[in-house]
Amino acid sequence: MKRKNISKVAAALLSLTFVLAACSSGDGGSSSSNNNTADNNTSEASAPSETAENEADSKQYKNEINIAMTAQPPTLDASLSASNAANGVAGHIFEQLFTMNLDYEPMPELAESYEANEDGTVYTITLRQGVKFHNGAEMTADDVVASMNRWLSVSDRARTLLAGSVFEKIDDYTVELTVGQATSDVMILLSSRILFPAIMPADIVENAPAEGVAEYIGTGPYKLEEWKADQYIHLTRYEDYQSVDLPSSAYSGRKEAATENLYYFFVSDHATRIAGLKTGEYDVAESVPLENYDELYGQEGITLYSKPSGSLNLFFNTSEGVLADVDMRQAILAAIDCNEVMLASYANKDHYTLDPGYMNIDQPQWAVKSGSEYYNQANGEKAKELLEAAGYNGETITLLTTPDYQEMYAATIVIQEQLRQIGVNAEIASYDFPTFMETKDNRSAWDMFITSNSYNVIPPQILAVNSSWAGLDEPQVAESLAAIRSASTEAEAQEEWAKLQQFMYEFASSTTLGHYNSSMATSDKVEDMVYFDHTIYWNAKVEK
Amino acid sequence: MLGYIMKRLLSLIPVLFVVSIVIFMIIHITPGDPASSILGMEATPEEISELNERMGLNAPLPIQYKNWIVKVFHGDLGDSIFMRQPVTEAIKEHLGPTLSLALLAQLIAIILAVPFGIIAAYKRGSAADTVIMSISLLGMAVPSFLLGLFLMLLFSVKLGWLPVAGYRPMKMGLWNHYRYLILPGFSLGTIQAALIARMTRSSMLDTLYLNYIKTARAKGLKEQAVLLKHAFKNAALPILTVIGQTFGTLITGAVVIESLFNIPGIGQLILNSITRRDIAVIQGVVLFVTLVYVGINLIVDLLYGVIDPRVRLDGK
Numbered sequence: 001m002k003r004k005n006i007s008k009v010a011a012a013l014l015s016l017t018f019v020l021a022a023c024s025s026g027d028g029g030s031s032s033s034n035n036n037t038a039d040n041n042t043s044e045a046s047a048p049s050e051t052a053e054n055e056a057d058s059k060q061y062k063n064e065i066n067i068a069m070t071a072q073p074p075t076l077d078a079s080l081s082a083s084n085a086a087n088g089v090a091g092h093i094f095e096q097l098f099t100m101n102l103d104y105e106p107m108p109e110l111a112e113s114y115e116a117n118e119d120g121t122v123y124t125i126t127l128r129q130g131v132k133f134h135n136g137a138e139m140t141a142d143d144v145v146a147s148m149n150r151w152l153s154v155s156d157r158a159r160t161l162l163a164g165s166v167f168e169k170i171d172d173y174t175v176e177l178t179v180g181q182a183t184s185d186v187m188i189l190l191s192s193r194i195l196f197p198a199i200m201p202a203d204i205v206e207n208a209p210a211e212g213v214a215e216y217i218g219t220g221p222y223k224l225e226e227w228k229a230d231q232y233i234h235l236t237r238y239e240d241y242q243s244v245d246l247p248s249s250a251y252s253g254r255k256e257a258a259t260e261n262l263y264y265f266f267v268s269d270h271a272t273r274i275a276g277l278k279t280g281e282y283d284v285a286e287s288v289p290l291e292n293y294d295e296l297y298g299q300e301g302i303t304l305y306s307k308p309s310g311s312l313n314l315f316f317n318t319s320e321g322v323l324a325d326v327d328m329r330q331a332i333l334a335a336i337d338c339n340e341v342m343l344a345s346y347a348n349k350d351h352y353t354l355d356p357g358y359m360n361i362d363q364p365q366w367a368v369k370s371g372s373e374y375y376n377q378a379n380g381e382k383a384k385e386l387l388e389a390a391g392y393n394g395e396t397i398t399l400l401t402t403p404d405y406q407e408m409y410a411a412t413i414v415i416q417e418q419l420r421q422i423g424v425n426a427e428i429a430s431y432d433f434p435t436f437m438e439t440k441d442n443r444s445a446w447d448m449f450i451t452s453n454s455y456n457v458i459p460p461q462i463l464a465v466n467s468s469w470a471g472l473d474e475p476q477v478a479e480s481l482a483a484i485r486s487a488s489t490e491a492e493a494q495e496e497w498a499k500l501q502q503f504m505y506e507f508a509s510s511t512t513l514g515h516y517n518s519s520m521a522t523s524d525k526v527e528d529m530v531y532f533d534h535t536i537y538w539n540a541k542v543e544k
Numbered sequence: 545m546l547g548y549i550m551k552r553l554l555s556l557i558p559v560l561f562v563v564s565i566v567i568f569m570i571i572h573i574t575p576g577d578p579a580s581s582i583l584g585m586e587a588t589p590e591e592i593s594e595l596n597e598r599m600g601l602n603a604p605l606p607i608q609y610k611n612w613i614v615k616v617f618h619g620d621l622g623d624s625i626f627m628r629q630p631v632t633e634a635i636k637e638h639l640g641p642t643l644s645l646a647l648l649a650q651l652i653a654i655i656l657a658v659p660f661g662i663i664a665a666y667k668r669g670s671a672a673d674t675v676i677m678s679i680s681l682l683g684m685a686v687p688s689f690l691l692g693l694f695l696m697l698l699f700s701v702k703l704g705w706l707p708v709a710g711y712r713p714m715k716m717g718l719w720n721h722y723r724y725l726i727l728p729g730f731s732l733g734t735i736q737a738a739l740i741a742r743m744t745r746s747s748m749l750d751t752l753y754l755n756y757i758k759t760a761r762a763k764g765l766k767e768q769a770v771l772l773k774h775a776f777k778n779a780a781l782p783i784l785t786v787i788g789q790t791f792g793t794l795i796t797g798a799v800v801i802e803s804l805f806n807i808p809g810i811g812q813l814i815l816n817s818i819t820r821r822d823i824a825v826i827q828g829v830v831l832f833v834t835l836v837y838v839g840i841n842l843i844v845d846l847l848y849g850v851i852d853p854r855v856r857l858d859g860k
Contacts, residue, residue: 030670072816074581074582074584074626074627074820075582075626080582080583081582081583081584082583082584082585082586082587083584086584124669153805156586156587156588156591194586203619210595210598210599211578211595211599211625212582214628228808229624229626229627229629229634229637229808230638230808230812230813230816231711231808265710265806266806267709267804268806269709269803269804269806271693271696271804272696272708272804272806275697275700275701275708276708276709276710278701279700279701279708280703280708281707281708281710335555352549404819414849431575432576432819433576433819434575434576434577434580434819434820434821435574435575435576437576437579437580437585437587437592438575438576438577439575441589441592451585453585453586463586464599466588468588468589468590469586469588477737
């Protein structure tokens with residue numbers, strides 16, 4: 001009797017499986033045909049432009065690129081938000097007066113040319129004529145002055161580094177920038193890509209609410225078609241786009257808008273992004289988690305991109321608590337084994353580089369090694385001696401962190417263990433990211449924290465020298481920064497920066513733990529995409 | 545009946561009022577604010593405070609609460625800082641995907657659970673009972689995201705039958721709409737099925753050994769009629785309660801499954817709003833969720849009276 005029952009159940013289960021499989025297989029057939037229908041529909045809409053392209057090239061290209069990005073940008077107002085997602089998408093809609101090429105050199109974009117007076121306090125900038133905004137209006141000096149002055153007031157970097165500067169209109173196609181203080185980096189700041197000075201129509205800028213402009217109207221090769229909250233951002237080619245006639249190099253030069261539609265899907269789950277790339281749902285997966293890198297490596301049909309893109313940094317509380325004592329901070333520096341930390345955070349030696357510098361290791365101008373004797377010491381004995389000399393008495397040291405950024409969290413756990421090894425009573429305070437940010441501003445609540453920070457173009461932009469970031473407020477820092485910015489030659493500026501980096505290690509205000517690579521993956525049918533500080537799609541196309 | 549419904553609806557007001565105060569306090573006591581989400585990681589405290597000031601978020605809490613609650617009574621839940629639209633609009637937009645997914649998942653759950661629950665009860669102690677109950681125990685133990693990942697790997701990545709993730713509105717075609725919801729629907733539905741199946745079994749067992757079932761059998765009714773017409777009808781009340789509860793859970797946000805399969809529903813809305821501290825949206829969605837929960841409970845209570853005439857809702 002029992003046996004009979006079991007076989008009945010088995011049969012029932014088996015038939016259920018078949019029913020499910022049959023349902024799903026039915027899905028399969030229609031699914032692919034539906035896919036085609038969707039494609040046909042979209043290509044119909046863009047038939048004229050596609051035909052032209054096809055004639056020019058025997059290869060057939062899709063009229064859309066589907067990009068899976070990790071998070072929805074908070075806003076596309078690039079002057080306001082330092083978020084990578086915001087700057088990446090906004091870079092396709094908005095343009096600047098000047099922008100960066102592959103070597104991080106300023107290149108003209110909406111500006112035709114510029115001239116500086118002898119003492120470097122006044123810059124006269126001539127604008128390109130006939131450039132039209134997405135709303136059809138021509139860009140003139142009024143728009144530039146309004147946009148640039150807003151940038152000078154809302155962007156923290158611009159406000160600090162270009163304090164007292166102002167833009168004024170000379171005529172319809174000429175503007176004048178008077179800087180508060182003559183420095184050698186004005187053009188670099190104007191062309192900087194984080195919190196970038198996007199040129200928008202004057203009326204939009206003037207009526208912008210506090211949380212960012214209400215309309216996204218730029219001059220770029222793509223215009224915003226639709227932003228479906230929590231789903232996607234859809235950009236379409238701007239047919240009246242006027243490209244500069246220079247070879248394409250990173251953000252600068254010719255922009256083709258080669259593919260008519262860019263869809264940025266917000267796909268926060270890593271596994272979903274990767275699975276979607278494998279099945280062709282997405283052409284690009286921005287940010288591949290390191291644990292998936294090896295899985296994708298060498299896989300047919302997938303191209304992987306990886307490059308150093310920032311550093312993992314440890315910041316000490318130099319103003320309050322146990323670590324206000326420099327000897328205590330030096331003791332901790334002596335104990336840290338950076339290799340262990342980076343391995344825990346980035347999983348594989350191919351994904352990071354150990355280097356004491358705070359700046360981009362691929363940028364020879366600023367990649368200096370001063371302070372290396374304090375970096376990655378991994379010397380427990382020395383640390384214990386320094387602790388004893390500093391009179392450490394078992395006080396709690398609080399490591400602030402957030403599990404929202406896996407690499408920051410992993411590094412903190414390793415540091416906690418390394419500190420325990422030398423007898424330090426280290427405790428972790430872990431919060432979600434917004435709480436972490438708020439707690440960080442309360443100096444009595446933490447002793448150290450770790451953040452991963454993208455590279456900056458010049459030393460004055462980095463957070464390690466920013467007094468409001470972790471509270472480093474030594475006069476020597478401000479003096480060195482001024483010296484770097486007013487240096488007459490590149491060599492002199494580099495020397496000043498090397499001195500400042502040496503000071504930061506001696507004072508033990510912070511330390512670099514290492515430099516990380518960022519990775520992304522695309523289908524191997526994607527052509528001419530540029531993986532730079534942000535991913536650039538304006539010349540990219542995807543073979544059908 | 546009408547009086548009862550009115551009474552229940554009126555009792556909703558104090559519930560919503562208490563919920564509104566609690567959620568307002570929780571959000572405002574929790575550190576973090578929308579300004580730091582807008583400005584990004586590298587923003588300075590001064591910038592954050594300045595933006596909060598300009599957005600009116602530095603005002604004293606009682607004043608902020610009063611401003612908000614007055615608007616709520618006028619049917620205005622405020623505007624989302626990030627989505628640039630009224631919260632009611634945002635909820636309306638995100639409700640569609642959730643509703644579709646919840647209905648599909650619930651359908652799957654009921655189709656799987658009720659027959660198997662009845663079989664398990666009818667064949668109590670048999671191998672069929674053991675197998676069904678073991679599977680349902682497994683179903684309750686497996687987290688939905690794990691099942692979701694497994695289904696995704698099998699049906700999307702390996703077999704390529706269904707899309708990995710995403711959502712298409714119904715206006716793009718019924719099939720196009722549902723093929724994106726099948727995998728998440730199964731991930732949620734099978735797990736809810738486990739709970740419903742267990743409840744069906746125990747509720748059926750309670751009735752199957754009652755005297756009127758013996759009478760039904762004694763008068764020569766077919767076993768099928770005994771089971772479905774007599775036993776199941778009387779066992780239905782607790783099953784209905786569980787179905788109501790699970791539906792409430794599904795509709796108020798299958799947060800994990802929605803974010804795994806990238807479905808822009810209520811779950812995603814609340815998750816994203818919390819991470820970016822979109823205060824008006826969090827408050828609005830929580831009030832809405834409360835309303836839905838209470839509403840579903842009310843409907844379930846009303847259905848009691850329909851299924852079992854012995855239940856008198858108006859106390860007469």
